Amino acid sequence: MTRSSCDVRSVSCCRGVPLRFESGPRSTGGATPTEGSVSVSTRYGFVSTYPPTQCGLATFTAALFAELVTSGTGSGRVIRVVDALQSPAGVEVVGQLVAGDPRSADRAARLLNEDDVVIFQHEYGVYGGVDGDEILRLLTALTVPSIVVLHTVLSAPTPHQRQVLEAVTDLASAVVTMTGTARERLANHYRVDMAKVNVIPHGAPAIRSSFAPTFRSPQPTVLTWGLLGPGKGIEWGIEAMALLRDISPAPRYVVAGQTHPKVLLREGEAYRTGLTKRARELNLAATVSFDSHYRHQSALAELVNSADVVLLPYDSTDQVTSGVLIEAVAALKPVIATRFPHAVELLSDGAGWLVPHQDPVAIAEALRAVLTRQGLAAEMARAAGSTVPQVLWPVVADRYRVLAEDLISACVPA
Secondary structure, three states: OOOOOHHHHHHHHHHHHHOOOOOOOOOOOOOOOOOOOOOOOEEEEEEEOOOOOHHHHHHHHHHHHHHHHHHOOOEEEEEEEOOOOOOOOOOOEEEEEEOHHHHHHHHHHHHHHOOOOEEEEEEEOOOOOOOHHHHHHHHHHHOOEEEEEEOOOOOOOOOOHHHHHHHHHHHHOOOOOOOOHHHHOOOOOOOOOHHEEOOOOOOOHHHHHHHHOOOOOOOOOOEOOOOEEEOOOOHHHHHHHHOOOOOOOOEEEEEEEEOHHHHHHHOOOHHHHHHHHHHHHOOOOOEEEEOOOOOOHHHHHHHHHOEEEEEEEEOOOOOOHHHHHHHHHHHOOEEEEOOOOOHHHHHOOOEEEEEOOOOHHHHOOOOOOOOHHOHHHHHHHHHHHHOOOHHHHHHHHHHHHHHHHHHHHHHHHO
């Protein structure tokens, strides 16, 4: 593909995005570029946290990179977002966006302007400045089309959070939310050009079809995984387990994942320590276990497939995106989740059981039903099966590929 060369006039065209992109699902039977675009080799730039950083955005970007670049026809490189300058990490990482260092943004812009399209992952707490407003310097300096993926869309932002997000979406050529709920929030609470906004689901690996567990406990296993920290609601899961002592054999609750690096810096292991103390107080030391190992995809798949039910007892009422949720559904596991927005949207067809926040009695009731009611888990798995084809990473990446090629075509001067 001949690289698009946007001049000053075409840059404003790219940011304005005269094309009206569909917010609903595109065809998933092999996405095809729009007329006028050429799918030979797109050069993708990525701006995000990135491994070895351990967080949801880093994992997401690595998976999308793998599909668009490693397994696709494009090429790509990464600007890694960091709090302080880090040691080199991976040949694909060509630069770092360092919080509080405007020169790093200028260097990143020079590199990214050599690409065809840049894909940003956005969270307020990732970028430097107040509410991550340092991202605006980099977005402003771009002369190529950009896609900004919003991982958080608050329903009640502070005035400055609203200002930052509106500026981000204004500077972006296209915006992606991963749920319809997030798109509705943008429309209802922010001044955003909704013609730019596309809904593309969070991707998931084909865990069930690619991996099989090598171990299986005789006890029913309830699993929560992901980076640990306050707000995960694990305490409510532990309280619920105390109400299930009469089930035979007694279920075990496995909490897997390291403490979130930023939580670890700020609070140490206080949250994990408090959880283990509560489990001991409830005489659950034998049935509640904490596994702090970081798992790569194959090991994580083995763990997920060993579970009988996945529990997501999150405290947040604002969470519009959950990678753990999408991966649990893709693995066809019954899911019990609090009524955070992504869970309400994804589980409403019967793939899971929604419970009130901070309600261990309701959690215990749902766990009891899934673990003891014959056929219920299978019903949930069948419901999840109808969702899985649309959320596997190859299909999701095709949606990004089509969107990128549309933007590049719109940016080529007539």
